[in-house]
Amino acid sequence: AGGIANAPAPFDHGGVKIALVNYLSTGDFFQAYEAGAQKQAKALGIDLRIYEGRQDASQQRDQIQQAIDLGVAAIVVNHGLPESLKDVVQQALDKGIKVVAFDVDLANPKVPQVEQSDHDLASLLLDQAVKDNGETFSAAYVYVPGFAPLDRRDQVWQSFKQAHPGVKEVARFGTVDNQIAQSVANEASAAYRAHPDVRVVFAPYDEFARGAKLAADEVGNASKLRIYSADISTADIEAIRTPGSPWVATAATNPAVVGAVSVRAAALLVAGQDPGHHIEIKPTLITRDDLVKNDIHTVSELGAKFQAFRKSDAAQVAWIPDANL
Numbered sequence: 501a502g503g504i505a506n507a508p509a510p511f512d513h514g515g516v517k518i519a520l521v522n523y524l525s526t527g528d529f530f531q532a533y534e535a536g537a538q539k540q541a542k543a544l545g546i547d548l549r550i551y552e553g554r555q556d557a558s559q560q561r562d563q564i565q566q567a568i569d570l571g572v573a574a575i576v577v578n579h580g581l582p583e584s585l586k587d588v589v590q591q592a593l594d595k596g597i598k599v600v601a602f603d604v605d606l607a608n609p610k611v612p613q614v615e616q617s618d619h620d621l622a623s624l625l626l627d628q629a630v631k632d633n634g635e636t637f638s639a640a641y642v643y644v645p646g647f648a649p650l651d652r653r654d655q656v657w658q659s660f661k662q663a664h665p666g667v668k669e670v671a672r673f674g675t676v677d678n679q680i681a682q683s684v685a686n687e688a689s690a691a692y693r694a695h696p697d698v699r700v701v702f703a704p705y706d707e708f709a710r711g712a713k714l715a716a717d718e719v720g721n722a723s724k725l726r727i728y729s730a731d732i733s734t735a736d737i738e739a740i741r742t743p744g745s746p747w748v749a750t751a752a753t754n755p756a757v758v759g760a761v762s763v764r765a766a767a768l769l770v771a772g773q774d775p776g777h778h779i780e781i782k783p784t785l786i787t788r789d790d791l792v793k794n795d796i797h798t799v800s801e802l803g804a805k806f807q808a809f810r811k812s813d814a815a816q817v818a819w820i821p822d823a824n825l
C-alpha cells in the first residue's frame with residue numbers, strides 16, 4: 501500500500517502492518533466493527549491483519565503472540581478476558597509494539613481504551629423505559645458478567661433499580677454460547693413462562709434482544725412486553741420495525757465507526773502521537789417511532805439522519821484520511 505502525502509512517518513511511506521485481534525467475531529456488531537476497521541486501514545495504507553475471535557482466551561493469546569512474531573507496528577485488541585491478555589500485551593509493549601484495547605480493560609496506562617460510553621448508553625435506555633412504562637414494572641434482565649461493556653451497563657442497571665424501587669427484576673439470564681440469539685431465546689422462553697408478569701426486558705446487546713424477541717414470538721407474549729437493547733444493524737432495524745414487535749428501542753453507535761476509531765487510535769500511537777487514554781464514541785437512542793417516522797430501514801439511512809452514525813471526531817486528526825464508511 502502507498503504512503504500518504506503530508507502524513508508523519510511511517511505513514512508517509514505506507515506498508516504499516518497492524519493486527520486486529522478479536523475475541524468475538526460473529527454477529528452483526530463485530531462484522532460491522534471489522535468492516536469499519538478495514539476501511540479506515542485501507543484509507544491509511546495500512547496492511548490490516550485480522551485474527552478471528554472464537555471466544556477462546558488461549559487462542560486470542562496465541563494470536564497476539566503471532567502478531568508480535570509478525571512484527572506488526574500495533575495491535576488492536578477487541579474484547580477478551582483481561583487476565584489472559586495482560587502479560588502477552590505487556591510483551592508486545594516491551595517490544596515497542598503499540599496496543600489499543602476496545603472493550604477490554606487491560607489496566608495499563610500505555611494502552612488506550614476505546615469504548616462506546618456504556619454508562620450513557622444504559623442510561624439512555626433506562627430513561628426511555630421509564631418514559632414508556634412508568635416507575636413500576638417487573639423486568640427481565642439479560643446479562644453475562646466478565647465483558648467490560650456489559651459490566652459497565654450493569655453498573656447503571658444496579659443503580660437504576662436502587663433509585664426506582666418500583667422496578668422489580670424478576671428474572672435474570674444470559675449466555676454468549678453460539679448461536680447467541682437462539683441460546684438466549686431458549687432461556688428467555690423459560691423465564692417468560694415462569695414470570696408472566698414481565699413487562700420490560702433490559703437486553704443491552706443486540707444478540708440478547710434478538711433472543712428476547714424470538715422467545716416472545718414463540719411464547720406469544722410480545723404484545724405485553726417492551727424490549728430495550730444496545731447496538732444496531734440493518735437486520736436489527738427490520739426486527740424493531742416489524743409490526744407488533746416488542747423491541748421498541750436501542751441505544752447504539754455505528755460499529756463501523758467504532759472500528760475506524762480503533763484503527764485511527766493505533767495509527768496515532770504508531771506515528772508517535774497521543775490519541776488520549778480514554779476514547780469514547782457517544783451512543784444515540786433510537787426508538788421504533790424514530791425509525792418509522794423517518795422511514796429508516798438501514799444503517800446507512802440512519803447515517804443520513806444522525807451525524808454520529810456517519811463519523812466520529814474521536815482519534816481524528818488532519819493527516820488521517822476519511823474512512824468513507
Ligand code: SR1
Nearest residue numbers: 647649704705706730731
Ligand atoms: C459480549 S459484549 C457485546 C457488546 O460489545 C460491544 O460493546 C457491543 O456494543 C455489544 O453490545
